[in-house]
Amino acid sequence: MLTGSPSDPDSIPRRGFAPEYAIGLIVAIAAHGAVIAALTLSPLGRHPEPPPQRMTVSFAAVLADQSASSKPDAQAAPDLAPTLGEPDHADQPQPVPVPVPVPVPAHLPVPVPKPVVKPAPKPKPVVPKPEPKPVPKPEPKPQPKPQAKPEPKAPPKPVAKPQPKPAPAAKPVDKPKPRIDAKTAAGGDSRPHPDKAKPAGGSKIDSNFLKGISGVTTPGTDKVSPGDKPAAVPVAALVSAISRQIKPHWSAPQGVDTDKIVTVLSWSLNPDGTLAGLPVVVSQTGITDANRAQAQIHAELAIRAVRQAAPFTLPPAAYAQWRKVTAFRFDRKLSQ
Amino acid sequence: MMLTMLAAGAIGAPTRLNPVELFLHADIVVQVVMGALGLASVWVWMIVIGFTVRMGLIGRRCRKYEEGFWTARDLDAYQKEQGTRDIPTARVVAAALAEWRRSTSGKTIDRDGTRQRLAAAMDSAVTEETDRLAARLNFLATVGTVAPFVGLFGTVWGVMDSFFRIGAQQNSSLAVVAPGISEALFATAIGLAAAIPAVVAYNRFSHRVNGFESGLFRFADRFHATLSRELEQ
Known part of the structure; x- marks a missing residue:
């Protein structure tokens, strides 16, 4: 080649950029752009985790404990005259309406309860207490009383009935519970107990007073259990x-x-x-x-x-x- | 304050791997590394595509040329007809013919010397052709070897930067550390993405070039034998 060969086919540029490479460059750039675009735009990009959802704010109406006060519109429990004497059946929870605030010295078989009995069926007034109660009372009494009693009874005497009870006798243990249950359920309007109590014992107070004063309630005698609050967990x-x-x-x-x-x-x-x-x-x-x-x-x-x-x-x-x-x-x- | 910080971190975090975002968020050094690796990748693929096309074209032309060459009556005429095209075999033949003319133009012909000069001329022509073909392949080899290291450099730099930022913020929660490391690792990913095709292509193409070279040598030897026989007459 020293002389420069005449037939050397040098019409093709030896050092130039071969047209194949120009095509290759264009294709390569296009392919890279496509890959980047695919990664950027398409769902090929992985979703590592869904973005946390916005917190939903709910305004709590109540932050404090529920009110424990008694219902203002609940009907007051009629005051009852203290019952003297022992009821015949200590095991009967209902019959004993013995809210006796005054310590009763002894058992006086005084048939005081009678006045209350009036609205109720006759069977009760009968002297023989033990037998009549079990049979007639359960059905008839509960209904008639609710109407009549609420008004008549309002004697000012028993301010703190629940406590004094324990004193009289063994009965109190059973009595307090049933009342609360019954009243809570019935909304405080019915008072089945007092009636049944009649036969049980006597009262120092005259039977006229035992009816109670209509429309008058002694503060603090509302027996409605306060609120619906369940038993508190410590x-x-x-x-x-x-x-x-x-x-x-x-x-x-x-x-x-x-x-x-x-x-x-x-x-x-x-x-x-x-x-x-x-x-x-x-x-x-x-x-x-x-x-x-x-x-x-x-x-x-x-x-x-x-x-x-x-x-x-x-x-x-x-x-x-x-x-x-x-x-x-x-x-x-x-x-x- | 705690909650707002957490919420901001959660919302600000990228929901998916977006290469453009990763690039834009990275440190300047890492960006340079990524850019260089991206260009290298483009160039690698340019070579891959260009070489494949060129090799296919040349191989076809050479085969066609050789077929016609051995059946041609008049080599000079055939050479004139085909020689203007980009055919390595034709250039080898041209080099041999040029040497032949120069050696046989004198009154006395040194046959041995002519044979050696013809062989040398054709050998050099063949190696020149293969060198030209393989000229761009060394770039593939370079990228295949160096790109992972360059990417690794970008990653190391990015991680260094991330840890520095952690120190500055006095907060080592993963939300602060993670994005920087993710960006840094992206550099290595690009490096590997550029290197792997380059290595594969380099091995494949050097094999092809070797094959083509030995093909050219075979042709040159055959032509040399023909010319030697011609000299004896």
Whole structure:
């Protein structure tokens, strides 16, 4: 080639950019653009996890416990005259209307109850107490009395009936319970007991007074059981139940002085024990310079523990008590 | 405050791996690395496509040329007819014919010397052709070897940057750490995406070039034998 060969087919550029590579460059750029576009736009991009849903805020009407006061419109329990003497059947819960505020010295077989009996069927007035009661009373009495009694009875005497009862005799033990039950159920309008009590014992008070004064009620004598509140579960039991369920999920962050941090959370619960909304940090204490960085993590872990512990298993009857956990402490003790 | 922070983190987090977002969020050094690797990938694929097309074309032309070559009566005429096209075999023949003319133009002919010069001329022509064909393949080899390291460099830099940010925020929650590391790892992903096809293509193409070279050598030897016989007359 020293002389430069004449027949050398150098019409094709040797160092140039071959047309095949130009095509290749265009195709390659297009392909890369397509790949990027596919990754960017198409569903090929994975959805690692659905974004957290917005918290739904429900305004709870009641944060406090339910009112425990008696119903203002409940009909007052008519005052009863103290019954003297022993009822024949101590085992009969109904018959004994013995709200005797005055300590009765002895058993006086005085047939006082009669006046009350008037509205009721006749069988009662009959002297032989033991036999007539069991049979006739259960059916007839309950109905007639509700109408007649509420008005007649309103003697001012018995201010504190429930307590004095124990004094008279063994009966009181049985009596108080049935009353509360019956009244709560019936709304306080019916008073089956007094009637039945008639035969049981006598009263010091004249039978005229025993009827009671119509329309007058003695304050504090309302026997309606207050509210619908169920038997209260001790708060301590609820707290320990909650902490027992949170414990497995709670671990304090590691670090200097982190055991000094105390995070107080509050959260609301649904009746089924699930969280109503997110737990909220009420306060944090024990933050020092050394553990400042850990404080947020502490709160974060506490919130996470609550969320993981939900749904809580708590006595449903006491929902009113645990519907809002106002302040729950997360500290080093809880994680032990 | 805790809740708002958590909520912001949750909402701000990317819901899927978006390469453009990953690129835009990355540190400048990582961006440069990613950009370079992206260009390298484009170039690699350009070579892959261009080489495949070119190799196919050349192989077809060479086969056709050789078929016609051995049946041609007049080599010079055939060469003139075919020689203007981009055919390696034709250039080898051209080099041999040029040497032949120069060697046989004198009064006395040194047959041995002519044979050696013809062989050398054809060998050099063959190697030149294969070198030209393989000129771009070394880029594939380079990318295949270096791209993973470059990507790794970008990742290391990105992770360094992430940890620095963690230190600055004094917050080690995963939400702070994760995006930076994800962006950093994206650099390695691009590096591997560029390197893997490059390595595969390099191995395949060098095999093809070797095959083509030996084919050219066979043709050159055969032509050399023909020319040697011609010299003896």
